[in-house]
Amino acid sequence: MTHHRTLSPSLIALALASAFPVAQAQSSAPAVESKKDATQLEAVIVTGSRRVENLKDVPMSISAMKGEELEAYNASGQDVRALSGRVPSLNIESDFGRSFPRFYVRGLGNTDFDLNASQPVGLVYDEVVQESPMLKGFPVFDMEQVEVLRGPQGTLFGRNSPAGVLKFDSAKPGKRMDGYASLGFGRFGAVNFEGMVNVPMGSDWSLRAAGIVQTADDRIHNPQPTGEKNLEGYNDKAARVQAAYSNGGFHGLFKLQGRDYKGNATTFRANIIKRGSNDLVDGFDFKNYPSNGLNVQTLQSHGLSARLRWDLGSIRLHSITAYDRAKFYSRADVDGGLVGGPNYPGQPAVIPFQAETADGLPYLRQMTQELRVESNTADPLQWIGGLYYFNEKQQVDSFNFDSLAVGNPQNGYAVQHQESKSWAAFGSLNYAVSPDLKLRGGLRYTNDKKDFDAQRTLTPFGGANTALLTTNPKSSNWSWDFSANYSLDKSTSLFTRVATGYRAPSIQGRVLFGDSISVADSEKALSFEAGFKADILNNAARISGTVFSYRVKDLQLTAGSGSVNQNRLINADKAVGRGFELDMQAILNRNWRTTLGLSFNDTEIKDGSLFVSPCGNSCTVLDPAGPVAGTVLIGGNDLPRAPRWVANWTLKYSTELAGGDLYVLTDWAYKDKYNMFLYEAKEYKAKAMLEGGLRAGYAWGNGKYEASAYVRNLTDRQQLVAAIDFNNLTGILNEPRSYGVQFKVSY
Numbered sequence: 238m239t240h241h242r243t244l245s246p247s248l249i250a251l252a253l254a255s256a257f258p259v260a261q262a263q264s265s266a267p268a269v270e271s272k273k274d275a276t277q278l279e280a281v282i283v284t285g286s287r288r289v290e291n292l293k294d295v296p297m298s299i300s301a302m303k304g305e306e307l308e309a310y311n312a313s314g315q316d317v318r319a320l321s322g323r324v325p326s327l328n329i330e331s332d333f334g335r336s337f338p339r340f341y342v343r344g345l346g347n348t349d350f351d352l353n354a355s356q357p358v359g360l361v362y363d364e365v366v367q368e369s370p371m372l373k374g375f376p377v378f379d380m381e382q383v384e385v386l387r388g389p390q391g392t393l394f395g396r397n398s399p400a401g402v403l404k405f406d407s408a409k410p411g412k413r414m415d416g417y418a419s420l421g422f423g424r425f426g427a428v429n430f431e432g433m434v435n436v437p438m439g440s441d442w443s444l445r446a447a448g449i450v451q452t453a454d455d456r457i458h459n460p461q462p463t464g465e466k467n468l469e470g471y472n473d474k475a476a477r478v479q480a481a482y483s484n485g486g487f488h489g490l491f492k493l494q495g496r497d498y499k500g501n502a503t504t505f506r507a508n509i510i511k512r513g514s515n516d517l518v519d520g521f522d523f524k525n526y527p528s529n530g531l532n533v534q535t536l537q538s539h540g541l542s543a544r545l546r547w548d549l550g551s552i553r554l555h556s557i558t559a560y561d562r563a564k565f566y567s568r569a570d571v572d573g574g575l576v577g578g579p580n581y582p583g584q585p586a587v588i589p590f591q592a593e594t595a596d597g598l599p600y601l602r603q604m605t606q607e608l609r610v611e612s613n614t615a616d617p618l619q620w621i622g623g624l625y626y627f628n629e630k631q632q633v634d635s636f637n638f639d640s641l642a643v644g645n646p647q648n649g650y651a652v653q654h655q656e657s658k659s660w661a662a663f664g665s666l667n668y669a670v671s672p673d674l675k676l677r678g679g680l681r682y683t684n685d686k687k688d689f690d691a692q693r694t695l696t697p698f699g700g701a702n703t704a705l706l707t708t709n710p711k712s713s714n715w716s717w718d719f720s721a722n723y724s725l726d727k728s729t730s731l732f733t734r735v736a737t738g739y740r741a742p743s744i745q746g747r748v749l750f751g752d753s754i755s756v757a758d759s760e761k762a763l764s765f766e767a768g769f770k771a772d773i774l775n776n777a778a779r780i781s782g783t784v785f786s787y788r789v790k791d792l793q794l795t796a797g798s799g800s801v802n803q804n805r806l807i808n809a810d811k812a813v814g815r816g817f818e819l820d821m822q823a824i825l826n827r828n829w830r831t832t833l834g835l836s837f838n839d840t841e842i843k844d845g846s847l848f849v850s851p852c853g854n855s856c857t858v859l860d861p862a863g864p865v866a867g868t869v870l871i872g873g874n875d876l877p878r879a880p881r882w883v884a885n886w887t888l889k890y891s892t893e894l895a896g897g898d899l900y901v902l903t904d905w906a907y908k909d910k911y912n913m914f915l916y917e918a919k920e921y922k923a924k925a926m927l928e929g930g931l932r933a934g935y936a937w938g939n940g941k942y943e944a945s946a947y948v949r950n951l952t953d954r955q956q957l958v959a960a961i962d963f964n965n966l967t968g969i970l971n972e973p974r975s976y977g978v979q980f981k982v983s984y
Contacts, residue, residue, distance in 0.1 A: 325836030359398030389738025391716030392679030399738025423977025426454030471500030507574030530570020800853025897937030
């Protein structure tokens, strides 16, 4: 077992309280055991409510991944999607590969592929909201933990979070000189490097610098004389530098981080779904990709932030200022094939038209400012109040290319411009009615405005361009929550929570193949949940459970356009969801630890008159016909990309051996079947999937050195996870099996 420094719960709480909110929530990974007593789990300290608290005192459903677990998932060089299904009710996917992740919590998410898309799951990175999809895929390295706050988070976080919040907290500078370097080599020529150095600089300053480099060779070959020859290689680099200052009652944390990614867009594979089923076609070859399109993807981003705190006796004042920029370009053969192919036994290709497109984000700028004041006393009544401001400007380009002409020249172009402004005022009260009963409530007012324009200036295949299309949606909203926590005894607590959430109006203005833009009205969520949290078996095990039910009015959905490469936003009258989550960690004995997570999410679109255009390639649609020819009714369907059952399990064995620690860790994640789109079709229902990993290693020199080997997707399961439905049964696959070795040195 790898040796880690451990702190007592009181020291952890003191360190967090004197720095900045860093959630240490209930983890689905085995807790790092104390060398003094490896038979008991340590106390869990959380800040999901922006205060340092024991988990049992927080009336909220929270899970987190940290330390060893994150390292195991990321060893093969995977991106943030590796966290999908690793805690209950969490799904992550992408149609863009290593960029543009889409998050779903309790079945609520957004399948829109426009670079202007909004999501109902907020992502907060080191206390800063990351609104653009291009900022949400920042690599996961040198992390304190990743926390999942389920249910509406409309009070303290607020920004477009009716489904919940993913909270990424990087490790902060400390007062000790230390660091680490990790180097790994794996299948497909993968090279993965991660390093960190922490340097104290006098009594007031400390510096922490960390970086990651992930590279891999191309693993897909195109045998055609035209098109991109080799695909799915990548070079992904990111770095973060933080400086912490503390003197008297003032504390400052300053951060600069950036990313530079070069690689390929998702490989869209034409004609690989067996018609009338969701199986892969006979004769499918993963390494072979006949295509006549080009494929490239680049992403550069950087961000600055300053997190300041003043301790002013009975109150504390926080200021969080951040500035982020990004630039993105992605080009792919969306039809996934070529004229006359690829053909498979019993299933010839039918590609009605070529679709080679690109989307670019030449300019994205986001600025945020938060001021927060909170009480700093031991009184029964505690409070938080604050103001928040958000401003984002961006340009989105859309291109079309002629795959049948020499050199694949551009023959279409459309552009979008958007400025989003939002401000909010919020407050929260916590009141201890007694040592056992604690109540809390919060309120937030949010005001949103967007100024948007779009225009097509070069129409594919000839035809008229559009005029300048504009829209200026505005909205405001009051969000609130109320919860209670009751301690039955020192080991067990019960909680209940009712909360609301809100998502601002969204705009779909990708007019490359359409003549109009669509606007979805704001959506509003109302959620009820109740649960328990308990330490059992003399603190050798911990278990928590939650039951929930929610309703979303005017739910924003993304509908395809049948045989056209175009999306439109619509509002469903409402959607409902209900289910439960279960989290458990246990020390079986001094050598064995295990975790188990399980969730059930039953979602339904409640709108009997809502209809959409289904696939444009003669797929096997299961929904009834709609009121307009070529449409189907979707009322009663599950939400898209929302598996009902999600489960995860880990088991770790560790023992002392020859003066060091030997360990073996296996982890498994299960996701139930789900609809890929709003409608139901046999070809576009993803199968249930079970993926596992294995990691074995040996650490010596009091934890200074560690060597390990890993396997991800242990069973080499290969199946469809997403699709393009307007052209020729085009599918997207999960990641293939990867394996490799890793060496780490700490100092």
